[in-house]
Amino acid sequence: MIQRIQSVYLFLSSLAIYALFLFPVVNIFSALGAKKIMVTGVYEVINNQLAQTEPFTLLTIATVILGLIPLVLIFFFKNRKKQATLVYLNVVLVIGYSFWLAQTIKGASGKVLEISDYSIGAGLTSVSVLFLILAAKGILRDEKLVKSADRLR
Numbered sequence: 001m002i003q004r005i006q007s008v009y010l011f012l013s014s015l016a017i018y019a020l021f022l023f024p025v026v027n028i029f030s031a032l033g034a035k036k037i038m039v040t041g042v043y044e045v046i047n048n049q050l051a052q053t054e055p056f057t058l059l060t061i062a063t064v065i066l067g068l069i070p071l072v073l074i075f076f077f078k079n080r081k082k083q084a085t086l087v088y089l090n091v092v093l094v095i096g097y098s099f100w101l102a103q104t105i106k107g108a109s110g111k112v113l114e115i116s117d118y119s120i121g122a123g124l125t126s127v128s129v130l131f132l133i134l135a136a137k138g139i140l141r142d143e144k145l146v147k148s149a150d151r152l153r
Contacts, residue, residue: 004077006138010070010087013131016124017067017094025121026105035109038121039063039101042108059104066090066097070132080146084139091132098125 020039028035036043042054069090076083109116 004138004142006135006142007074007077009131009135009138010074013090013128013135014067014070016128016131017063017070019124020063020121023121023124024119025101026109027117027119028109029117037105037108054108056104059101062097062100066093069093070128070135073135080139080143084136084143087132087136087139091129091136094125094129094132101125 024036024038024043026037028037034045036050039056040060041052041056043050044053045051046053069086073083073086073090076086
């Protein structure tokens with residue numbers, strides 16, 4: 001049953017993770033210039049052009065894999081217990097990914113006097129966790145519905 005509400009929530013969770021490629025996580029303004037930190041790397045304005053100065057290859061690969069997991073979980077609709085377990089595991093992975101992202105940003109920002117501005121990307125992992133929890137609630141609600149229908153037979 002791909003048309004269930006939890007499939008929509010899983011799709012939106014994946015969309016929130018992939019939106020990290022579009023939106024910067026942190027914008028930094030310092031005396032040395034402006035930086036934009038995204039999941040793909042650190043971008044600085046050099047000669048009035050935005051150039052990548054430090055790539056985050058592992059973080060980029062992890063983001064792609066983390067966004068792919070909810071899309072794959074949509075097709076586990078026949079085994080709801082396994083789907084619910086994997087959704088909870090994905091919540092833990094997204095929380096760990098958020099911590100890794102925060103530590104990477106902390107290391108890349110440097111120690112100079114600066115003004116940081118958290119962008120939309122800073123909250124997207126929280127939005128993804130919210131959609132995953134809503135998907136898990138939908139899966140458990142379906143499981144209860146199937147069990148009650150089995151009891152009636």
